[in-house]
Amino acid sequence: MKIVVLDGGCYSFHSQNRNRIVRINLPNYNCESKTSSMNHGSAVTKIIDNYVQESTIISVQVFDDNQTIRARNLASSIKKSINEFHPDIINISMGTRSDRDGELKQAVNYAVDQKVILVCAADNSGAISYPAFYRNTISVVCNHRVKRIKSFNVVYNNWIDILAYSGHFSVEINKNQDWLIGSSFSTPVITAIISSIWSEKLVRQGNFIVKIKKIMSQMQHSNGSFNLKYHNIANDLLTSKDRAIFLPLNKEIFTIMNNSDFVVPHIISIYDYHTSSKIGKTTADIGYTSYVPKQVIQDMRGIDWESKDFNSVVLGHVKEISLLLKKDLLSEIIEKCNKYKKKFMHWI
Template sequence: MDYAGFLNYLHDQGTQPARGQRSLIRFIRPEAYQACLRELNKWKSLSEPLQQIRTSTLLHAFICPFTIKQVPDRYGKGIIIEKDVRIHMHAVAATGKENTPSIPWGVRHIHAPEVWSVSTGHQIRIGVIDTGADFSHPDLRHSMGRGINLLNRNLMPHDDNGHGTHIAGTIAAAGGSDGIIGVAPRAAILPVKAFDHNGSAYVSDIILGIDWCVRNQVDIINMSFGMRSKSKSLLNVVNKALQAGIVIVASAGNDTKSRSVDYPARYTQTISVGATDRNRRIASFSNRGAHVDIYAPGEKIYSAWLGGKHKEMNGTSMATSHVSGAIALLLAHRPGISPAEIKQLLRRSARPLAGAGKSLSRGGTAPAEVHALRLLRRGSK
């Protein structure tokens, strides 16, 4: 392949008046990616469009902030081009009066406090791919690692939306008398800021976030977001993270669908999470059905918010953070357990839902809710 000619083609595409859709370019052969990357590094300083290309070593891909049209045959045989589409958070603000419990109802509901004498999630590293986190929040100061800001690598991953802070709080808040306690209060949150202040990101940002999590050896990736279209590139990088031994927890979506969930939760490589209410029923907004692995509290979930505050939120996003916290408790108690074993233990230890009927979740099991105490007991056998 003529790598210099291919990069010149990319330069020309990047100088078009209407840039339009962002693009992912995946190299089929790793050695071709490495060769083209070396050439890119030589020519970057001479081309403004080439300077804007980001790369994923894990995926062997270039990420271009401009449209790549039909690639000439002399370049296109060894590459796969995919549109870089938008992806969104799975949460909305709850209506009604906020409460102020030190242990929120969802944390109690999954019986996490009964586990803390055995495990608090100590030293388990959780990559939260989200809007960042409020590093100064009193409930999170002792739970935060440095993380990364993929939108501006010169800045810390500070949260300018609130969603990421809420997720981090449910997983690992360790507040004092005026704060809250999360499911795994001694776990380490590594915020991966891939979403902007509007709660929006591109698939490429998620890919780069997973790439970073693999390189930084996290134990769990929390993905409280989704999209309706599939992405081969996203599936590819999720597979690579799973092969690295990382547990991937993803929210099912808030569209009240009974036979479908959003991607990446729909991939069998993830643990797909739906939401329940206080009565152990599937929340009205939650997607449900055969593509969901497990359910968890997701309605009126009280957690950390920007400016040292707290807020109630609804969503399968919130449910996912409960499951990530429960897995952290298990991993701290039983290090080295594989993602496949964890998924099986979640199902076997879960508590049946109220009024779930005859529908089945993924794996042919009845719809059930995560139960941290039973999970650890099963994991100890």
């Protein structure tokens, strides 16, 4: 098993599981700075080392202290690492907010052609990030309902594939003990789990990413605290012929609307909860450069579910609002959609 970690580089350390650790800390490997703290990359590499055995883990420095990289450089790093190291899996615990030229998409497709699995961290906030957004990757986001490190839940009909551990990781980095949290550090655990089910026969099959998800759904370590009604939602496929209302007005909804390549349904209305200060304002009024700047934000209590003006609902995160309103808003909206025959897409 050979795993490449595209990250911030790695400090030298001794493997606890007889893994071979290879460090490629070269500034000219698409890294735009000659300096890197290497803390992030070291943590990701050590987490993988904790959960795999007798493998080769190649840590490649591709970003600097700011933990940023351009889409073009990341795409180039993916291709270069495949050609140079011939890995089975590439862990990418970072991403970019755009892929305007489609170079990351090309790199993802190249990885699939070469039978390489890309395991990518999604943005902690739920915003679209690349390459995790592309369907030929395994995209991972930490979720507060996953309480154990090796627990996870497989998601279908969403660009997010895996809900992973959201707690703290205790990692020794350069002789200091750090406590870390986030999708960046949940992702290497999923990489390790995928390495345990990898086989040459598996990746030689067509659409092997789908098959990996199927295997993981059969073996998933659910900690028993999942509300299946909440997580096992079959999102409807929305098309340009659909007319949708969007709610509530949070950053997930803004992300969807501001990514015109992702927004497929026509946006009919935008709603927010009744105590929001945004009610009655337009998206332009509150300082967002939105896909629909002239839309007036309405009180979600006024949704006319019998209206023929919309046939779909796009729902963002509602946990905080549910706590505020002291009711299960997600279940309520699902019931409304079922009753009035509305299509439904939930942004997990």
